[in-house]
Amino acid sequence: MDQEAARKLMARHVKNKNLRKHCLAVGAVMAALARHFGEDEEKWAVAGLLHDIDYEETKEEPDRHSLVGAEMLAREGLPEDVIYAVKVHNERHGLPRQDRLSKALYATDPLTGLIVAAALIRPEKKLAIVDVPFLLNRYQEKSFARGANRETMAACSELGLTLEDFFHIGLEAMQGIAAELGL
Template identity: 30%
Template structure:
């Protein structure tokens, strides 16, 4: 099993952009929290979060094929499939397992909530789901975040674990707030 330290090292090696590194760390923290809540292995979930975009900076046209191939070569089929499933349009792999759905449900929302926090002087402190929903209605805000994928990812995760959109948003805010120093949100 690939360890978190090994995944972090590879992510740093393959990802020169500090912005994308911070995104990967945020997704990893959100995934670890979800794993703990669901009785799953936080290390596996965290590694998926750390590596989901590892090849994007260097090989954007091939993303996520490079990291998927690297994981498959190491015998990490579960992680490879989860990362392939977070890019269904490119890979044709649909998220089915809990890990796969968790990654899809954590990726876009983590980026969006981070963007919401960065435009506030108090960052994550007091950030509420209704503010996030309001920002989602502004297409120019965090335009790179696919709103449809964000909502669909949550919907598919909720099919397995339940919960509301607002509960999901609040959990992500709480996780990012708890790790705000590490994620540049202090």
């Protein structure tokens, strides 16, 4: 499945505008991480785009989130490593992150929320004015963007990335689609 098909599939199942933007952001960051590591950009972007495909269906049952999504993706014929990465990104299942793809998706999911929150607290409400030092400062503030799990983001170390490098890759990727994100 390519990114265009993944976007269409995501749009059929994800109706909430902000959740769609989150999926787009995760897809962009995953593509950038794949580029950084010399991995398959298309595959990684598709994993990011589709990681929350079941969220609206399972939001009241968080223990089912990502398992239902993985089943949906299996029916669509996606590769097993993409399906597994989608399952793993929900830490409630306690599944081990066995490869770069699953490690990257796990750490990236909350990163996009931190970056969006950092843009939204600025008067301009634009990603263009956010920089890595600003993100690192906000990361240290426990009360800022509470939903963006710091421990999960710190798992970027499993990829051999520092927080600074991870934030740089993620921010640059999201700045590249800022118009689509409305930021």
